[in-house]
């Protein structure tokens with residue numbers, strides 16, 4: 310039976326792509342699309358060249374578990390054809406661990422008694438210099454969500470100091486307005502990562518107990534605001550371990566499809582953060598094994614072959630090495646999640662513990678042994694001026 314085509318509920322999926330705002334799907338509607346699939350549905354979808362959102366539901370189903378080797382092979386083939394034998398490397402630079410939110414699962418949560426610190430501009434520049442000396446051309450500026458401690462003015466000034474030293478600057482900070490993202494883009498920040506954490510409204514309300522982040526709708530709309538502001542790339546994702554990963558994967562796919570339809574100029578990436586031990590001792594609400602994570606990554610690659618797929622140092626070296634060539638396009642390396650931690654190893658106040666503790670050189674070596682080129686720079690800020698000029702001309 311072709312559940313994907315005949316189920317009347319499933320036609321709601323692609324129609325949601327036409328909404329003016331991505332409002333987030335009703336997970337109760339998505340559930341039967343995933344859990345009623347049969348192996349024959351999966352086999353049929355794997356014969357298709359272009360997949361719909363309904364097909365993604367099939368690939369995420371328990372019936373697709375039996376097809377994991379075929380999913381891996383298709384994902385590997387698409388990734389090789391689209392991205393070649395390269396892996397872009399990046400490093401996070403933690404600027405501050407102050408946060409106004411109380412997210413139960415995060416070490417930076419306002420209620421946790423940890424050593425708090427916000428780097429001043431000189432300290433941030435010094436941390437960035439260490440990463441530049443290690444060869445990184447791409448850095449991700451990360452901060453807890455505390456605008457009173459770290460605001461847009463700070464980032465504009467920091468970008469001014471760093472933009473000529475790095476090929477690209479990205480941010481993972483509090484959600485901003487479209488106008489604020491536009492200011493940051495003009496200052497030299499070209500990409501924004503903002504993870505929804507969970508598309509399950511009940512779980513979202515349960516784990517986000519206080520602070521601006523309790524506004525789920527505003528967060529859901531943040532990737533669109535960043536894209537509307539002209540950001541070259543927007544990163545989305547769900548925090549794996551909060552809810553059913555299959556449902557989160559389908560909701561994520563719908564969000565991606567909506568963004569593609571409405572902001573086709575913006576590149577999209579997906580991260581796959583699995584919950585790691587952190588201050589506060591939060592226990593995952595849902596199990597997500599390495600096999601599940603791989604399944605989700607393969608399904609999203611097959612669904613959208615242009616996606617950048619990020620696998621961070623949250624995961625163990627063994628798993629990351631095993632995934633090389635199967636779908637991911639970007640790895641973090643040599644990461645530290647505490648502000649000031651590159652210049653002062655062992656600094657307190659980390660967001661979570663790292664799974665892959667290897668140095669950048671060791672990660673590069675492992676990639677080369679698998680026949681892959683570690684790329685520390687594949688973009689130049691000059692292109693940003695060019696594309697901005699084009700936009701004005703258009």
Ligand code: SF4
Nearest residue numbers: 408410412415418453
């Ligand atoms: S997940 Fe983000 S918003 Fe929540 S406590 Fe951690 S840093 Fe703050």
